[in-house]
Amino acid sequence: MTATTPATTTPPAAQRAALAGIDLWHSFGRTEVLKGVSVAIAPGEIVALMGPSGSGKSTVLHLLGALLRPDVGSVWLAGRRIDQLSQNGRSDLRLHRFGFVFQFGDLIPELTLGENVELPLRLTGVKASTARRLAREFLDRLGVADQADRLVQEVSGGEAQRAAVARALVTSPEVILADEPTGSLDTITGELVLEAFVSAARDLGTAVLLVTHEARVAAWAAREVLLRDGRILGGVEQPSTHPSWTGQPKPLPSPAPPAGAPWPAR
Amino acid sequence: MAGTLSTAWRFVRADSASRQVGIIAGNAVGTFLIAAVAALPAALTSDDAPELGVRLTIGVALIFVAIPVFMLLATVGRLSAATRDARLMALRLLGLRPSRTLAVAAVENGLLSLAGALAGVAIFALAAPAASAAVRNGPGWFSGTLALSPLWLAAIALAAGLFSAVLAAAPARRLLEEPKAGRPRRRGTGGWWRLGLFGFGAAELVWLGFEPGLSYSQRTWAVACGVVAVLVGLVLSVPLFSVRVAAALAKSRRTVVQLAGRGIQAEPTSGARLVLGLGAVVFLAVALTGQLWRMENSSAIKMGQRLLGDGPQLLVMYQSSDDWWPQEDWDELGYPPKAFVPGPDSEEIPAAIPDGNRGREGTARRRCRRWPLDFRRGPSPGRSPHLRPGQPLLRRSGVCRHLRRVGLVQPVHDRLQRSGSPLAGDRAGLQFVQRRRLTPKTEQRHP
Secondary structure, eight states, X not given: OOOOOOOOSOOXXXXXXXXXXXXXXXXXXXXXXXXXEEEXXXXXXXXXXXXXXXXXXXXXXXXXXXXXXXXXXXXXXXXXXXXXXXXXXXXXXXXXXXXXEOTTTTOOTTSBHHHHHHHHHHHTTOOHHHHHHHHXXXXXXTTOGGGTTSBGGXXXXXXXXXXXXXXXXXXXXXXXXXXXXXXTSOHHHHHHHHHHHHHHHXXXXXXXXXXXXXXXXXXXXXXXXXXXXXXXXXXXXXXXXXXXXXXXXXXXXXXXXXXXXXXXXX | OHHHHHHHHHHHHHSOHHHHHHHHHHHHHHHHHHHHHHHHHHHHOOSSSOOHHHHHHHHHHHHHHHHHHXXXXXXXXXXXXXXXXXXXXXXHHHTOOHHHHHHHHHHHHHHHHHHHHHHHHHHHHHHHHHHHHHHHHTTOOOSSOOOOOHXXXXXXXXXXXXXXXXXXXXXXXXXXXXXXXXXXXOOOOOOGGGGHHHHHHHHHHHHHHTOOOOOHHHHHHHHXXXXXXXXXXXXXXXHHHHHHHHHXXXXXXXXXXXXXXXXXXXXXXXXXXXXXXXXXXXXXXXXXXXXXHHHHTSHHHHHHHHHTOOSOEEEEEEOSSSOOOOHHHHHHHTOOOOOOOOSTTOOOOOOOSOXXXXXXXXXXXXXXHTSSOOOOOOOOTTOOSSOOTTOOOOOOSSHHHHHHHHSOSHHHHXXXXXXXXXXXXXXXXXXXXXXXXXXXXXXXXXX
16 A cells, blocks of 8 residues: 555545545455546535445445544545544534435334434434434435334335435435445335435435445446545446436425534535 | 534434343443442441451452343443444444544443442332341341431442443454444454463462462452452453353354354454353352352351251350450359350450359359340250250240341340340440250260
8 A cells, every 4th residue: 555645635526515525545454446446526416436346436426425534544534634623623523414225224113214314403403303304304305204113123124225315315415425325225216216316416415325236226427436456446437418417306404503513514 | 522522422312122121230230239238337247346257258249249240230331332342343344433433432332320329229218227127127137227327328429330331342442443334353362361360360279279288368359359250250251251152153064053153253342241141140140159158157157057956956156356344244144155166366264163063053053034035054964963164055936047047146135135135235235155965975075
């Protein structure tokens, strides 16, 4: 691994990007997973990160989402370096400015779908009644409002995954990081989820990073980034001709900015 | 903070009923035992400042009882820990700060623990008076009352709840480093550092075996510390053994054994908890056996056992403090002790009555008839009919049973008080009584 000096001034690519990872290297033990990956996502852009299993896609997502620290390289959010932040600072970022969707949702099984969606709002200090209302609206937008009072294990995987998307969107994050968000969904439900991402990107200017190995899912992105053996193979710019971009998907509800956000409101 | 508390409260309500009941019941039992242990010293000795040997005995007993109780509290706090850890991990993924995540874990466990602790002290407060009366009227172990003040009970409940909350939240620290999606992967707990305390305790006990220059109290404390270190060290070492055994099983060629090994490796703490539970039972049994052995080997218990013997025996009284019967009482009794009794605070008491005083003997006989002691001359052939210091004294009474059971002579003193003995008064002087079976050897020693 070739060590490089961490950047101290904002790189040009990071200045314009909502989220950027510059020259990321990362190892798990002796296994070198990433070897100088650079990714930048503009506000309102959907980027698909593609690659075979073990290529390092999820590691890139974890590094960009402040879940891991890179061994070498830097991560920038809206022109501000975030990989050197403290544990608390990175936690605050995840709570207030990122939204995560994982393949299996990672909802809390002991809570209802509605409570799961309310949770990030409650943790940011939003009033219970407001949180409940917003959660219902987002669940309604994703077509699972009627399941809001059911526990996670009482609903189907698709419904749970849509609730996970609602939870990621409900705080109106600047960036959504989705790791195989449609991996456990059928085609129609998967498209519903992807439509929600498109709405967030188009209506709220949210940057979306989709980690996937499905070309069908990647087709929804404006740009594809191919990853293999920890290196970027190349990027494919796609014209925004996908039906979801040219059509009129239902707009997302407008969430109130959470109280007590440590970063300035957008 | 309100969001954190409401989330913790929601998690408490979301827990399965079995987990809730388990934690509450475990804490109730643990707190009840702590309260009972805290109240025992005052119940066993009415004296404000019992002698060193008694204090040591009670102290060691309390430690032996307290350790399994703490193990119980720690174990029930980790019930269904995997489910709870998954919840905490989800919170960390959402972006909850480590300190707030710990607060959620602590509040969640603390509320259940506190509920259990309050139930425990309530049960103690309700049951203690009846138990105290029953024991006092029955075996007579207690000379005081088994009770604690409300302040003490509140402090114990609070401390037990806090202890359980802190212990339950402590393992959650590993969730705070780098949250990852999916179920939290358990880390191996096989660090060799776990053997440290065990090694220290074992080394100390070995050292004690070769160190003759310690006083009785120093040696007692050192043994107590060494034994506790060894036992706590064993408890700490359980996860290490669990991980190592699992690794060995996983290398087996038999599929079933290999699966078992992998299963333990995936959830090492569950196996460790099982072993810990068994260890706690063994520990408690060994501790109680050891404590019984210690009590049975105490001078008071030995005396009690000897009192039960048949045939001519020698009754010897000796003191362990300056507070002792005045000389005139001995004179009245006509039976001054003269024997050296080995023990922690033994002392030779000089004879007060000249040899061969028939009048004194008669006085002593009369006195003792009013007691539960039967005061007679021994039938040894060739002995003087006069009562002399150190001469055999026979008994047939129930006093010995008290002595045998408790090992403290306080019940004797109480009995003397009840019987109106002139020697009873308000003194706590009668502390140890020893009776020896007369053998040719003891005859020689106490001519």
